[in-house]
Amino acid sequence: MKQFTSVHDVADPKKLVESALELKASPYAHKALGKNKTVCLIFLNPSLRTRLSTQKAAMNLGMEVMVFDINEDGWKLEFEDGVVMNGDKAEHVKEAVRVVSLYCDIIGVRTFAGLQNREEDYAERILNQFIQHSSVPVVSLESAIRHPLQSLADMITIYESGIVRPKIAVTWAPHVKPLPQAVGNSFLEWAAAFGWDITLANPKGYNPAPEFLRGVKVTHEQAEALDGADFVYAKSWSSYDRYGKLPGDNADWTVTQEKMSLTNNGKFMHCLPLRRNLVASDSVVDNSIVLKQAENRIFAAQSVMKEMLENN
Amino acid sequence: MKQFTSVHDVADPKKLVESALELKASPYAHKALGKNKTVCLIFLNPSLRTRLSTQKAAMNLGMEVMVFDINEDGWKLEFEDGVVMNGDKAEHVKEAVRVVSLYCDIIGVRTFAGLQNREEDYAERILNQFIQHSSVPVVSLESAIRHPLQSLADMITIYESGIVRPKIAVTWAPHVKPLPQAVGNSFLEWAAAFGWDITLANPKGYNPAPEFLRGVKVTHEQAEALDGADFVYAKSWSSYDRYGKLPGDNADWTVTQEKMSLTNNGKFMHCLPLRRNLVASDSVVDNSIVLKQAENRIFAAQSVMKEMLENN
Amino acid sequence: MKQFTSVHDVADPKKLVESALELKASPYAHKALGKNKTVCLIFLNPSLRTRLSTQKAAMNLGMEVMVFDINEDGWKLEFEDGVVMNGDKAEHVKEAVRVVSLYCDIIGVRTFAGLQNREEDYAERILNQFIQHSSVPVVSLESAIRHPLQSLADMITIYESGIVRPKIAVTWAPHVKPLPQAVGNSFLEWAAAFGWDITLANPKGYNPAPEFLRGVKVTHEQAEALDGADFVYAKSWSSYDRYGKLPGDNADWTVTQEKMSLTNNGKFMHCLPLRRNLVASDSVVDNSIVLKQAENRIFAAQSVMKEMLENN
Numbered sequence: 001m002k003q004f005t006s007v008h009d010v011a012d013p014k015k016l017v018e019s020a021l022e023l024k025a026s027p028y029a030h031k032a033l034g035k036n037k038t039v040c041l042i043f044l045n046p047s048l049r050t051r052l053s054t055q056k057a058a059m060n061l062g063m064e065v066m067v068f069d070i071n072e073d074g075w076k077l078e079f080e081d082g083v084v085m086n087g088d089k090a091e092h093v094k095e096a097v098r099v100v101s102l103y104c105d106i107i108g109v110r111t112f113a114g115l116q117n118r119e120e121d122y123a124e125r126i127l128n129q130f131i132q133h134s135s136v137p138v139v140s141l142e143s144a145i146r147h148p149l150q151s152l153a154d155m156i157t158i159y160e161s162g163i164v165r166p167k168i169a170v171t172w173a174p175h176v177k178p179l180p181q182a183v184g185n186s187f188l189e190w191a192a193a194f195g196w197d198i199t200l201a202n203p204k205g206y207n208p209a210p211e212f213l214r215g216v217k218v219t220h221e222q223a224e225a226l227d228g229a230d231f232v233y234a235k236s237w238s239s240y241d242r243y244g245k246l247p248g249d250n251a252d253w254t255v256t257q258e259k260m261s262l263t264n265n266g267k268f269m270h271c272l273p274l275r276r277n278l279v280a281s282d283s284v285v286d287n288s289i290v291l292k293q294a295e296n297r298i299f300a301a302q303s304v305m306k307e308m309l310e311n312n
Numbered sequence: 313m314k315q316f317t318s319v320h321d322v323a324d325p326k327k328l329v330e331s332a333l334e335l336k337a338s339p340y341a342h343k344a345l346g347k348n349k350t351v352c353l354i355f356l357n358p359s360l361r362t363r364l365s366t367q368k369a370a371m372n373l374g375m376e377v378m379v380f381d382i383n384e385d386g387w388k389l390e391f392e393d394g395v396v397m398n399g400d401k402a403e404h405v406k407e408a409v410r411v412v413s414l415y416c417d418i419i420g421v422r423t424f425a426g427l428q429n430r431e432e433d434y435a436e437r438i439l440n441q442f443i444q445h446s447s448v449p450v451v452s453l454e455s456a457i458r459h460p461l462q463s464l465a466d467m468i469t470i471y472e473s474g475i476v477r478p479k480i481a482v483t484w485a486p487h488v489k490p491l492p493q494a495v496g497n498s499f500l501e502w503a504a505a506f507g508w509d510i511t512l513a514n515p516k517g518y519n520p521a522p523e524f525l526r527g528v529k530v531t532h533e534q535a536e537a538l539d540g541a542d543f544v545y546a547k548s549w550s551s552y553d554r555y556g557k558l559p560g561d562n563a564d565w566t567v568t569q570e571k572m573s574l575t576n577n578g579k580f581m582h583c584l585p586l587r588r589n590l591v592a593s594d595s596v597v598d599n600s601i602v603l604k605q606a607e608n609r610i611f612a613a614q615s616v617m618k619e620m621l622e623n624n
Numbered sequence: 625m626k627q628f629t630s631v632h633d634v635a636d637p638k639k640l641v642e643s644a645l646e647l648k649a650s651p652y653a654h655k656a657l658g659k660n661k662t663v664c665l666i667f668l669n670p671s672l673r674t675r676l677s678t679q680k681a682a683m684n685l686g687m688e689v690m691v692f693d694i695n696e697d698g699w700k701l702e703f704e705d706g707v708v709m710n711g712d713k714a715e716h717v718k719e720a721v722r723v724v725s726l727y728c729d730i731i732g733v734r735t736f737a738g739l740q741n742r743e744e745d746y747a748e749r750i751l752n753q754f755i756q757h758s759s760v761p762v763v764s765l766e767s768a769i770r771h772p773l774q775s776l777a778d779m780i781t782i783y784e785s786g787i788v789r790p791k792i793a794v795t796w797a798p799h800v801k802p803l804p805q806a807v808g809n810s811f812l813e814w815a816a817a818f819g820w821d822i823t824l825a826n827p828k829g830y831n832p833a834p835e836f837l838r839g840v841k842v843t844h845e846q847a848e849a850l851d852g853a854d855f856v857y858a859k860s861w862s863s864y865d866r867y868g869k870l871p872g873d874n875a876d877w878t879v880t881q882e883k884m885s886l887t888n889n890g891k892f893m894h895c896l897p898l899r900r901n902l903v904a905s906d907s908v909v910d911n912s913i914v915l916k917q918a919e920n921r922i923f924a925a926q927s928v929m930k931e932m933l934e935n936n
Contacts, residue, residue, distance in 0.1 A: 028348050036652050038680060048386045048408065052378055052415045056350060059376045064683045066676055072384060072696060074672045075897065084901040086800045091897030095909075096672065099896065099918040103676045176398045272411065273387065273403030277396040285407075294411040340660050360698045360720065364690055364727045368662060371688045384696060488710045584723065585699065585715030589708040597719075606723040 001311060003131050004304045005124070005140040006148050006186070007193045014194070016152065017159050020296070020303035024156075027060045027302070033309050034063030040104040041141065043069045044111040044126070049272060049297055050141045050149065054108055057301035061309065066104065070096075079129055093126075097133035106308055107134050110141035113180035115244035121145060121180075122209065137308040139301070145209075147182045150271045150293075151190040152300035157269070157293045158196070158231055165197060167264065169229035171222055172202035173279040174253050178238030178246040183271045185212040187233055192216060201225035203250055209240050222253060226262040233269045234279055255280040257287075269293055313623060315443050316616045317436070317452040318460050318498070319505045326506070328464065329471050332608070332615035336468075339372045339614070345621050346375030352416040353453065355381045356438070357424040361584060361609050362453045362461065366420055369613035373621065378416065382408075391441055405438075409445035418620055419446050422453035425492035427556030433457060433492075434521065449620040451613070457521075459494045462583045462605075463502040464612035469581070469605045470508070470543055477509060479576065481541035483534055484514035485591040486565050490550030490558040495583045497524040499545055504528060513537035515562055521552050534565060538574040545581045546591055567592040569599075581605055625935060627755050628928045629748070629764040630772050630810070631817045638818070640776065641783050644920070644927035648780075651684045651926070657933050658687030664728040665765065667693045668735040668750070673896060673921055674765045674773065678732055681925035685933065690728065694720075703753055717750075721757035730932055731758050734765035737804035739868030745769060745804075746833065761932040763925070769833075771806045774895045774917075775814040776924035781893070781917045782820070782855055789821060791888065793853035795846055796826035797903040798877050802862030802870040807895045809836040811857055816840060825849035827874055833864050846877060850886040857893045858903055879904040881911075893917060 003009055010016050023029070039058045041051065051067070058065045068074065077096055078089035085092065101107055109130045113121040127143040140148050158166055168191055170184065185208050191198050192215035200213075201222040207213065219225055226232060234255050239245045254277070260266060268280060268288035276282055315321055322328050335342070351370045353363065363379065370377045380386065389408055390401035397404065413419055421442045425433040439455040452460055470478055480503055482496065497520050503510050504527035512525070513534040519525065531537055538544060546567050551557045566589070572578060580592060580600035588594055627633055634640050647654070663682045665675065675691065682689045692698065701720055702713035709716065725731055733754045737745040751767040764772050782790055792815055794808065809832050815822050816839035824837075825846040831837065843849055850856060858879050863869045878901070884890060892904060892912035900906055 031348075036655075036684075038683065040676065043385070046386050048380070048382075048403070049411055051385060052352065052380065052412060055378050056415045059350065060348075066679050068672070068676065069385060070672075073667070073675060073693060074670050078900070082901070082906060085899035086902050090899070091672070092900050095896055095898060095914065095918075098915055099673055100676060102915065102919040103680045103922065272407055274407060275397035275402065276390070276404050277394070278398050282394060290407065291410055291414065294407075295414040298415065343660075355697070358698050360692070360694075360715070361723055363697065364664065364692065364724060367690050368727045371662065372660075381697060584719055586719060587709035587714070588702070588716050589706070590710050594706060602719065603722055603726065606719075607726040610727065 001137065001304070001307045003138045004148060005127060005143060006146050007151070007190045013155065013190065016303055016307070017155050019306065020152070020156050020299040021160065023302045023306065024299045030306055031062035033306065034058065034061035037309060038064040038066060038104040039106040039108060039305065040066045040068060040100055041108040042100065042110070044071065047110055047141065049294055050110060053297035054141060054301040057298050057305060060298070060302055061305055079125060093129045094133050097130050098135065101134040101136045104136060106137050106139060106305055108139040108141045111143055113144040113182065115178055115180060115238060118243040137312055139304055142182055144180065145182050146186040147271065148186055149297060149300045149304070150183055151186040152304070153293050153296040154187055154269060155190050155194060156296040156300060157289060163230050166230040167197045167228055168231045168233060169225035169266070170198060170200045170233045171225055171255065172206050172253060173234040173236040173255065174250045175236035175246065175275065175278065178244050179236050181208055181237040181240060184208055184235045184237045188212045188216050199225040203253065205239050205241055205247070206237065207240060222259065223262055226259055226266070229263040229266045231269055232260065232263060232266045235271065236279060254278060255284050257281060257283045260284055313449065313616070313619045315450045316460060317439060317455060318458050319463070319502045325467065325502065328615055328619070329468050331618065332464070332468050332611040333472065335614045335618065336611045342618055343374035345618065346370065346373035349621060350376040350378060350416040351418040351420060351617065352378045352380060352412055353420040354412065355422045356383065357422050359422055359453065361606055362422060365609035366453060366613040369610050369617060372610070372614055373617055391437060405441045406445050409442050410447065413446040413448045416448060418449050418451060418617055420451040420453045423455055425456040425494065427490055427492060427550060430555040449624055451616055454494055456492065457494050458498040459583065460498055461609060461612045461616070462495055463498040464616070465605055465608040466499055466581065467502050467506060468608040468612060469601060475542050478542040479509045479540055480543045480545060481537035481578070482510060482512045482545045483537055483567065484518050484565060485546040485548040485567065486562045487548035487558065487587065487590065490556050491548050493520055493549040493552060496520055496547045496549045500524045500528050511537040515565065517551050517553055517559070518549065519552060534571065535574055538571055538578070541575040541578040543581055544572065544575060544578045547583065548591060566590060567596050569593060569595045572596055625761065625928070625931045627762045628772060629751060629767060630770050631775070631814045637779065637814065640927055640931070641780050643930065644776070644780050644923040645784065647926045647930065648923045654930055655686035657930065658682065658685035661933060662688040662690060662728040663730040663732060663929065664690045664692060664724055665732040666724065666734070668695065671734055671765065673918055674734060677921035678765060678925040681922050681929060684922070684926055685929055703749060717753045718757050721754050722759065725758040725760045728760060730761050730763060730929055732763045732765045735767055737768040737806065739802055739804065739862060742867040761936055763928055766806055768804065769806050770810040771895065772810055773921060773924045773928065774807055775810040776928070777917050777920040778811055778893065779814050779818060780920040780924060781913060787854050790854040791821045791852055792855045792857060793849035794822060794824045794857045795849055795879065796830050796877060797858040797860040797879065798874045799860035799870065799899065799902065802868050803860050805832055805861040805864060808832055808859045808861045812836045812840050823849040827877065829863050829865055829871070830861065831864060846883065847886055850883055850890070853887040853890045855893055856884065856887060856890045859895065860903060878902060879908050881905060881907045884908055
């Protein structure tokens, strides 16, 4: 695996989940693998779980870790080709990434959608430039339109439940500000790859890009999606159609205990951070499996980096 | 030890000091203890000594270290229960701490008093939420009202002197801005637990909270406290009574060489950072044992984490 | 070696380059040397290559690394002696450095010229205070007037070429803002120590300080320097004479492919970060050896720290 940016980079997603579960059972079994190997985690945006779980995963594999917050510790990067760099960008991504990849064996990179320009975000311009210029494998720590380590952790969490063909409700959730579509996009794509039964509920105007709706039933009635669900995955995202907008008041989309009673003893899931009593009520969160998801972030990252160390 | 937040968490403070001195003599003797163990140091406030000495202590024990500056690298946390999180706080401390404690074996956390609301500060709301929600032991790296690793390092430093029942002067010191009471509170509490002879000198209106005055004589004459002292511990703090205020000009409280001549060849102590010629004159600082205190920060942290690794 | 701040600190520069090349061939051969040793990298200014390559170098030697961004993670330092510290500086450099040197075995420090006060910058006030107060060896990670790890990496890169007495053109380059003279100064000084044939081209008024011109021919015609050169080292710097100024438009100093055709199949060099199409055209950068220089930063730092670990 030369890159981990979406489920499409994974030859056998189920096998990767099984590898992650083996690592969860024996986290330190492959510590020799990472000897003299270094991962450099580059953050263009804030992060808590991803930052810490990926560090932990790397250390479990015996790797060294370097963390680089490019905006705080470095300077602005230029992503355009051919320009005269006489503005506020001190270095071109070409040099920055080529150089960093000389100093490590795996690069992880975190970047968010700008939510200003849909084509630019959906072209994954920043992530793709990292991949293009890196001489070592690149792991997405969340990109403009996907969050594959989160989705892999979600798959591990659902897979662990032992339910053979789980019924999954994905529900849009309210928020105070427009968020990227990455987590929702990515979850739908991975769950579809596993062939699970997925119903997406969202208000009109909040459909994801068509490419993420393959194998997904869509409804605008939240109750319809929740009905009989084994898992309820909530996430807020801004509009794809009216790109980056978050119009109107949608507080009635908050997931409550009452709504959860429609499910088949369904488990509530969320990638975190989560705004309590906005996305979901306190009692829903307190009875959820969000911590299992968060814990599985370690083994998601560890299974991906293990594969990269073994096969590059 | 499930938590280290004050001397009250320590079954036998003298034994802990002796353990620290053994570690000082053989810093790397217990490197196997920390194998595959990780400490996560979370900073809500700036730090130099605590940050670096605790990292060093963990590495001496063979642990891995993750450092997380939550305000720079993450987002604002919500500490209130039951609120609708529709403001500027992206994550509740419940999730943040529960998650971080899945990624490590010990959490260290640094937070300062806000100095706006005395009840809130003295309830140690932030520290206590970390303890409440963490599934692993928590070490205070300074909290709203105590700085126990500093105090433990201070005890080690005094204990090393070999003076059996040292006479200690604690003196309030001038400053340009209102500081928390944590270091003063904590030192008084630890020194009292050792049964040492403590006299506190401060201007009227600067008494610590009553709970920190047990076993402590108080005077408003600095010379009275310094008279015959073996150790002079200086620190500025804002008022507890007129909470967070720093009224008037108190430049005459600066510790000078002349004042030190009142002591029994007393050693000047301070937790650092120290404003020279405001808290104490250059020559007092240059002839002090502040560097011994700073060095002992390593072994204070190391003895605490060693105990946690052995007994959890 | 108690300090590495310039070529003058190195007994035998050629031997150090050869040591670096041995480390490049076997990066992990000396991993036992750094056991239980720690380097603390202190940044007063941003850094990408230096930050990451020095970490990697330390890890290659088996050392632990602590990174401290003093402005973000700590507080402002006072560098003046004898002042009453009642302003915005919370700690004197004396205490800060003395303390940090208790927590590690080597200190690395990065600081830039302020470009306001030439005498202050050229006195290397900040770097020299670190050296004066540290109880452990100090490595400059770039200082006000020199960047010795960069220069050492440059020497390694030229030395690797196998050209016995290379002809080197150093050319001033345009920029949008006044930059320190450190990289240019330092390169000239090191290249002169190797006895290489150096011609410096710059616009009138941009000569470095006289001490850096020993063994260097100077011209104001860029083509004259480039003629027959084996290496072309480009760098922008502000004026030494009119200190810190960057007057006028000098876009005609941009290094282009056409200009490179004057050379002896010359290799283009730059320390990075580099503003493309301002310092040099895209095609010059794409055909350059800047990545070799960047890679050699690891072995420059590693050879220096290896020497310090062996001989202190």
